[in-house]
Amino acid sequence: MSTSEQAPPSVAPAPRPPRARRASAEPARAERRLAGIPVCPGIAIGPAFGAAEPPAEVERRVIGADDVAAETARLDAAIAQSRKQLAKLRARLAVLPEDSQAEIAPLIDAYLQMLGASRLVRGMRRRIADALVSAETAVADEAEAIAGAILALPSDDDPAGRRRRAEEVREIARRLIRNLTRAPFRSFAGLPEGAVLVCEYLRPADAALLDPSRLAGVATDEGGAEGHTAIMLRALGVPAVLGVPGLAQAVRHGDTVLVDGAEGSVVVNPAPATLASARRAVTAFAREQQKLARLRRLPAETADGEAVELQANLELPAELPLIAQSGAAGIGLLRTEFLFINRETLPDEAAQVDAYRAIIEAMAGDAVTIRVLDWGGEKDIESLQSEGLVSPAADANPALGLRGIRLLLRQSALLEVQFAAILRAAVAGPVRVLLPMVTTVAEVRAAREIYERVARRLRRRGEKLPEPLPPLGIMIETPGAALSADALALEADFFSIGTNDLAMYTLAVDRAETEVSHLYDPLHPAVLRLVQFATEAALRMRMPVSVCGEMAGNPRLVPLLLGLGLRSFSMNASAVPRVKQAVRAAKSDDCVRFARRVMEQSDPTRIQELVLGTAPP
Ligand code: PEP
Ligand code: MG
DSSP states (O other), rough: OOOOOOEEEEEEEEEOOOOOOOOOTTTOOOOOEEOOOOOOOOEEEEEESSOOOOEEOOOOOOOOOHHHHHHHHHHHHHHHHHHHHHHHHHHGGSSSSSHHHHHHHHHHHHHHHHHHSOHHHHHHHHIIIIBBHHHHHHHHHHHHHHHHHTTOOOOOHHHHHHHHHHHHHHHHHHHHHHHHOOOOGGGGGGGGTEEEEEEEEEOHHHTOOTTTTTEEEEESOOOOOOOOHHHHHHHHHHHHEEEOOOHHHHOOOOOOOEOOOOOOTEEEEEOOOHHHHHHHHHHHHHHHHHHGGGGGOOOOTTTOOBBOEEEEESGGGGHHHHHHHOOOOOOOEEGGGGSSSSSSOOOOHHHHHHHHHHOOOOOOOOEEEEEEOOOOOOOHHHHHTTSSSOOOOGGGGGGSOTHHHHHHTTHHHHHHHHHHHHHHHHGOOOOOEEOOOOHHHHHHHHHHHHHHHHHHHHHHHTTOOOOOOOOEEEEOOSHHHHHHHHHHTTTOEEEEEHHHHHHHHHHTOTTEEEEGGGGGOEEEEEEHHHHHHHHHHHTTTTEEEEEGGGGGGGGHHHHHHHHTTTOOEEEGGGHHHHHHHHHHOHHHHHHHHHHHHHHOOOOHHHHHHHSSSOOOO
């Protein structure tokens, strides 16, 4: 699914009758506990926002007679996509308790029916053809007309039922409009302070728009622990649980929701006793954070005095203060996608120079590793599409398509602009440049050629550049790259092991897909052997190697990674203190022995027991 579950737009000036509300006579709803994937620790308690939100307004658009076929095709595509989303939701209900299934399934069936050969769909098509309006306008107008007619039915004894049916029509219109506009979560501006965002799916670009100072927490039906949405939420420090089946259908707007991002639970309408114990946990969590903050000034070294580099990953400039507080020694992975998302046009060289320079200056002499654009996978970037640099057809299998360095070499002007901006900003402090999604030696050579050509051009222009040029390194995040690490080590200046994608591509498990999240296992022996192979290739060449995937931020993995010979880790800023604590408790020799024991195992369950101290659920 590629659309967000934003509060959907409707079309002005369609009348906006009052939203269906719970009848006041309705009894308080019982507590309901749902389980999902823990994504960002912390406890949030607040009113649910997102489910059945009032529509925001979008521009009313009139079309020409020539556009009717194209608009009808857009509508049909949105209907097909909406049906697919609902069918997927329907299939996932099987994991819920029977009473929850009985409540939610008929609702989804009603939605599916409305998207079939219904009066609603016929009316929308007719409006495009006869009233000559855009698909969005037709959807909103027809839904409002039908909802209005339902509400105006001669009074019977079931006004609550009529309001519910009218709301169902509006809900299906909202879904269609979301799928038609594929717009980011515009309604965040109206997010009430202290609310918990509840929705089916949140794109990474949507998550980037959240304001962590206003938002209490996030819970979604879809998503995986190492997807970019999860990474973004951890970066923002928002307590979050993803992959909760049936969630958006089970929660009503305004319900009180409790999200426990460490445990992976969501409680809807918590009972007073549940709330009281959650509040105690909030206090304990804050105390623990304070204790960890004291580690900030202590050196990152093992108990036997070996220095370990602990750096932070950065996805949004808003994280800079968190990075400063965390005690991280620089930025080991600056994901530059934030510059490209949620905008119509691409950022030019000057805008990029300003953004990189501000970050480099904020790090005050600590190194910053800037990764060039990693488009692809779940990270869809509208500006690349609107500028015609990627075709919508590239969506078919984005993780295996024109992702990362592949796109940048195909659209080399994009890479030239980014290299130029990084090189110009690099006079402000120590920088390294990182290439994503590398699989072949030829890609590194081609990128280096462009890098040096851009540098020559800038120097000719009189631009002052660092001498020598910043090191040019590569992500090791595909099995192909890991297994040719010895050859790649001859071309690259450093390696950064991206265990998130490495696990995804090795195990053929989409890192953001809830359905297969139980199979996503970075501790799988196949993944660990690739990490070991790449690390040893780098160490043999005395080449810097670090880990920047989410594995690096898990304190329980520290002994294993140290034992494999790794001494540099880059992670979510909030993970730095705990990882430092684990580093300071570790002894190098013990770690080597422990890693040897782990690497002898071929059974993933046994490895989980050894490393995490528990068998997987
Ligand atoms: C990785 O794949 O491990 C990585 C760090 O890159 P990203 O998460 O941005 O894909
Ligand atoms: Mg990656």
